Amino acid sequence: MINIPDTLKISLRAIRINKMRSGLTMLGIIIGVGSVIAMLAVGTGASEKIKEQLSSMGTNLLLVLPGSTTSGGLRMGLGSQPTLTKDDADAVLREIPKVQEVAPVLSGAAQVVYGNQNWSTGVYGSTPGIFVVRDLSLIAGRGFTEQDVRSATKVAVLGQTVVTNLFGSANPVGQVIRIKKLPFTVIGVLAEKGQSMQGQDQDDIIYIPVTTAQKKIFGTAFPGMVRNIMVKVRNAEDLNAVETELNNLLRQRHRIGPREDNDFQVRNLADMMQMAEQSARVMTLLLGAIASVSLLVGGIGIMNIMLVSVTERTREIGIRMAVGAKTWDIRLQFIIEALTLSLMGGVIGIVLGIGGATILSALAGWTTVVSPLSILLAFGFSALVGIFFGFYPAYKASLLNPIDALRYE
Amino acid sequence: MALIETKDLYKIYDVGEAPVHALDGVTARIEPGEFVAIMGPSGSGKSTFMNIIGCLDQPTRGQYFLGGIETGRLNRDELAAIRNEKIGFVFQGFNLLPRTSALENVELPMFYRSMPQAERKKKALEALKRLGLAGREHHHPNQLSGGQQQRVAIARALVNDAPLILADEPTGNLDTKNSIEIMELMVRLNRDDHITIVLVTHEYDIAAFSRRIIHFLDGRIVSDEPNIPEKQKREDGAA
Ligand SMILES: Nc1ncnc2c1ncn2[C@@H]1O[C@H](COP(=O)(O)OP(=O)(O)OP(=O)(O)O)[C@@H](O)[C@H]1O
Ligand SMILES: [Mg+2]
Numbered sequence: 001m002i003n004i005p006d007t008l009k010i011s012l013r014a015i016r017i018n019k020m021r022s023g024l025t026m027l028g029i030i031i032g033v034g035s036v037i038a039m040l041a042v043g044t045g046a047s048e049k050i051k052e053q054l055s056s057m058g059t060n061l062l063l064v065l066p067g068s069t070t071s072g073g074l075r076m077g078l079g080s081q082p083t084l085t086k087d088d089a090d091a092v093l094r095e096i097p098k099v100q101e102v103a104p105v106l107s108g109a110a111q112v113v114y115g116n117q118n119w120s121t122g123v124y125g126s127t128p129g130i131f132v133v134r135d136l137s138l139i140a141g142r143g144f145t146e147q148d149v150r151s152a153t154k155v156a157v158l159g160q161t162v163v164t165n166l167f168g169s170a171n172p173v174g175q176v177i178r179i180k181k182l183p184f185t186v187i188g189v190l191a192e193k194g195q196s197m198q199g200q201d202q203d204d205i206i207y208i209p210v211t212t213a214q215k216k217i218f219g220t221a222f223p224g225m226v227r228n229i230m231v232k233v234r235n236a237e238d239l240n241a242v243e244t245e246l247n248n249l250l251r252q253r254h255r256i257g258p259r260e261d262n263d264f265q266v267r268n269l270a271d272m273m274q275m276a277e278q279s280a281r282v283m284t285l286l287l288g289a290i291a292s293v294s295l296l297v298g299g300i301g302i303m304n305i306m307l308v309s310v311t312e313r314t315r316e317i318g319i320r321m322a323v324g325a326k327t328w329d330i331r332l333q334f335i336i337e338a339l340t341l342s343l344m345g346g347v348i349g350i351v352l353g354i355g356g357a358t359i360l361s362a363l364a365g366w367t368t369v370v371s372p373l374s375i376l377l378a379f380g381f382s383a384l385v386g387i388f389f390g391f392y393p394a395y396k397a398s399l400l401n402p403i404d405a406l407r408y409e
Numbered sequence: 410m411a412l413i414e415t416k417d418l419y420k421i422y423d424v425g426e427a428p429v430h431a432l433d434g435v436t437a438r439i440e441p442g443e444f445v446a447i448m449g450p451s452g453s454g455k456s457t458f459m460n461i462i463g464c465l466d467q468p469t470r471g472q473y474f475l476g477g478i479e480t481g482r483l484n485r486d487e488l489a490a491i492r493n494e495k496i497g498f499v500f501q502g503f504n505l506l507p508r509t510s511a512l513e514n515v516e517l518p519m520f521y522r523s524m525p526q527a528e529r530k531k532k533a534l535e536a537l538k539r540l541g542l543a544g545r546e547h548h549h550p551n552q553l554s555g556g557q558q559q560r561v562a563i564a565r566a567l568v569n570d571a572p573l574i575l576a577d578e579p580t581g582n583l584d585t586k587n588s589i590e591i592m593e594l595m596v597r598l599n600r601d602d603h604i605t606i607v608l609v610t611h612e613y614d615i616a617a618f619s620r621r622i623i624h625f626l627d628g629r630i631v632s633d634e635p636n637i638p639e640k641q642k643r644e645d646g647a648a
Binding site for chain 2: 003013315319320321322324325401403406
């Protein structure tokens with residue numbers, strides 16, 4: 001029977017006697033574990049943020065884009081040929097009951113002026129459906145109505161960034177701004193949305209009725225043309241069904257023959273998000289793998305020091321053997337010593353890794369999430385490193401002939 | 410039954426061209442309770458013999474029985490258990506663990522027989538006290554004199570109640586006064602505690618404390634004679 005607590009005491013003493021050396025050895029593990037924890041925190045943070053945005057965008061969204069048309073054997077890029085109309089959007093809402101709301105969008109960049117301030121921003125022409133589909137809420141005034149869309153009134157709802165740049169802290173509701181030199185009455189202000197996943201400012205935006213955009217701001221290649229149609233489905237389970245129905249409906253409306261390609265494309269936003277999340281996960285793995293290399297290097301450091309320690313303490317091993325230490329007494333003594341080194345390094349590394357992640361998110365503004373799993377993983381990994389790299393030196397020590405060990409110089 | 414019985418022991422080292430016969434056919438018997446001194450010139454194989462009977466080393470050829478058990482048939486761990494329970498070692502260079510208190514050094518053999526800490530400490534303190542080291546329990550070897558270190562080593566050899574003490578030049582590093590003290594201690598252990606003692610020495614004054622002197626030369630036993638201890642001689646002379 002082997003006495004673990006007392007063996008642990010022996011190991012702690014050995015570590016204490018060589019403070020400097022033990023510290024430097026531990027440093028390898030500390031850096032390894034610390035960087036694994038920090039890197040995993042960065043990676044996990046990134047995918048958490050994507051998930052958060054996914055839910056803030058609404059998971060039940062489909063996006064209809066004008067698709068590639070084949071003209072004279074030449075395949076055109078996505079969105080190159082405008083084919084969608086506001087009537088398509090209306091038909092989708094009317095004909096597919098599983099659709100909760102639609103929003104046709106015609107957008108572009110435009111110069112906006114108020115008094116002597118001017119600002120270049122994105123102008124989105126849409127229907128009141130956009131407020132539902134994009135989950136927009138107003139903090140002042142109102143949104144535009146079906147009536148506004150029917151009469152193509154010149155009203156605008158502003159995002160926070162636009163408000164700040166044109167009005168400062170003044171109340172914009174009721175004021176008149178000029179979009180491409182045309183006067184628009186500000187009727188509402190949107191609540192702040194923050195940055196998008198791609199780092200875009202989602203508040204640098206103006207919404208106007210889609211008909212106004214078509215007739216007065218951007219113009220259209222043919223009547224009723226929109227750039228895309230956003231579709232919000234009532235239940236997430238119906239996404240695929242709606243996608244099929246959308247395809248059928250639009251093919252029928254666009255009179256596409258059975259052997260012809262679609263002139264539009266339906267994109268599932270949730271799928272796109274999942275792809276982004278997938279790539280974040282790959283990044284996490286990659287970062288983790290790179291950090292693991294330093295953990296491995298730390299482990300080799302432990303092995304190195306343990307080999308030195310075994311050589312230095314050959315006489316001690318001889319004395320222990322002479323008074324009755326068995327093979328596993330000696331092995332465990334050195335394994336526990338290595339394990340203590342690596343676990344102490346591991347714990348310090350975990351603390352520093354968490355600290356590092358916190359600093360990273362404070363300085364770089366990254367979202368970092370230290371998951372309990374990564375802590376467990378780092379702890380388990382450093383234990384493994386200790387046992388793995390401690391075993392060989394311990395094994396070597398235990399096989400010494402007692403008299404050779406005692407006589408060692 | 411003999412405590413130690415060797416039959417035709419050989420220890421041959423292969424270094425350089427000519428093999429060295431450190432032991433060249435040693436046959437010996439030592440009974441329980443004996444006090445044997447081994448003498449002989451340097452390089453005659455005394456230490457080699459001691460290491461083999463201490464189960465620290467194996468002979469190239471020949472058999473060694475300790476308490477009737479043939480040690481050649483035992484594995485590493487069984488030999489470790491024998492060293493732990495049956496043999497106490499006292500070396501010329503003390504061989505105490507450095508940076509470790511006298512108390513813990515003495516506790517070591519009990520540690521490897523998994524004795525509970527409290528009992529270990531009690532027995533170690535008793536042994537140290539018996540050797541006149543009370544108050545030195547927490548000194549490290551480098552804080553003790555040579556004589557004190559050797560007494561710590563003897564305490565360690567005694568603490569598991571081993572029936573056999575093997576001492577290879579135990580007084581080799583000590584001055585005359587300390588040497589005599591250590592030898593008187595050995596005599597008491599042999600007489601009062603019936604511990605069998607085998608010790609190696611170069612000095613007749615030291616060998617004189619024993620009751621039997623074996624001479625080695627070139628790996629062989631060249632003489633083996635009983636000895637009347639110095640003190641007893643004096644007492645006899647006075648009578
Ligand atoms: N590990 C070894 N390798 C090679 N030769 C050895 C080894 N150990 C001992 N010898 C040789 O064996 C012979 C006996 O050595 P041993 O140590 O037994 O002598 P000793 O009688 O104890 O001498 P001393 O009185 O000087 O201690 C010597 O010639 C020595 O050189
Ligand atoms: Mg010798």
